[in-house]
Amino acid sequence: ILNVEQSPQSLHVQEGDSTNFTCSFPSSNFYALHWYRWETAKSPKALFVMTLNGDEKKKGRISATLNTKEGYSYLYIKGSQPEDSATYLCAFQTGANNLFFGTGTRLTVIP
Amino acid sequence: DSGVTQTPKHLITATGQRVTLRCSPRSGDLSVYWYQQSLDQGLQFLIQYYNGEERAKGNILERFSAQQFPDLHSELNLSSLELGDSALYFCASSARTVNEKLFFGSGTQLSVL
Numbered sequence: 001i002l003n004v005e006q007s008p009q010s011l012h013v014q015e016g017d018s019t020n021f022t023c024s025f026p027s028s029n030f031y032a033l034h035w036y037r038w039e040t041a042k043s044p045k046a047l048f049v050m051t052l053n054g055d056e057k058k059k060g061r062i063s064a065t066l067n068t069k070e071g072y073s074y075l076y077i078k079g080s081q082p083e084d085s086a087t088y089l090c091a092f093q094t095g096a097n098n099l100f101f102g103t104g105t106r107l108t109v110i111p
Numbered sequence: 112d113s114g115v116t117q118t119p120k121h122l123i124t125a126t127g128q129r130v131t132l133r134c135s136p137r138s139g140d141l142s143v144y145w146y147q148q149s150l151d152q153g154l155q156f157l158i159q160y161y162n163g164e165e166r167a168k169g170n171i172l173e174r175f176s177a178q179q180f181p182d183l184h185s186e187l188n189l190s191s192l193e194l195g196d197s198a199l200y201f202c203a204s205s206a207r208t209v210n211e212k213l214f215f216g217s218g219t220q221l222s223v224l
Contacts, residue, residue, distance in 0.1 A: 031210060032210040034212060034213070036213075042217075043113065043201065043215035043216060043217050043218060044154075044201075044203075044213075044215045045113070045215070046212035046213060046214070049210055049211070049212050051210050089153070089154070091154075091213075093210065095167070098156065098159070098167045098169065099144065099156060099159075099213065100156055100169075101146070101153050101154040101155075101156070102153055103152070103153035104153060
């Protein structure tokens with residue numbers, strides 16, 4: 001079982017603030033790094049899948065970067081809105097199949 | 112709606128019993144994953160199937176088993192249930208296996224009393 005660590009565990013920000021979280025993963029046997037957004041009482045939804053060192057992905061106000069050599073990925077949210085409140089999960093894909101999730105960063109955006 | 116259907120949504124049973132959770136993947140998806148989420152735990156990977164064949168095993172107990180049928184739906188069988196098996200069980204599907212985003216069902220909440 002691989003160790004995928006996310007920090008911080010939880011975060012409260014004011015509406016309009018920009019924020020970022022970290023996902024750390026093993027730097028060997030890398031296939032892909034996934035980010036998911038999980039709202040309360042719903043199921044996780046994919047944000048990004050990144051495969052190459054240096055990858056940057058963007059979707060609206062949310063973006064992510066990837067460093068496979070040092071084993072980390074950052075997720076950024078610009079100008080946080082209350083609807084961004086959710087748990088953000090990263091998942092490390094190793095080999096062709098296994099996908100291991102971190103415990104997530106719970107974001108609360110205060111209006 | 113992710114297109115992944117899980118049934119039942121809720122299941123309450125007693126210790127020692129056996130239950131079956133069912134998952135229908137998105138149309139066209141060949142790969143099915145099962146995850147368990149307990150209180151204060153992240154999503155724990157249990158098992159993955161691709162086009163009917165087991166592809167990867169995670170932290171799945173011997174009391175648990177799964178299969179994927181020719182129509183690509185999958186079932187997770189949990190037997191000799193213990194209190195600690197109470198959890199939210201998610202099924203997810205993807206088109207293939209490598210580097211594909213997962214689409215999650217809404218989960219089955221299992222309560223073992």
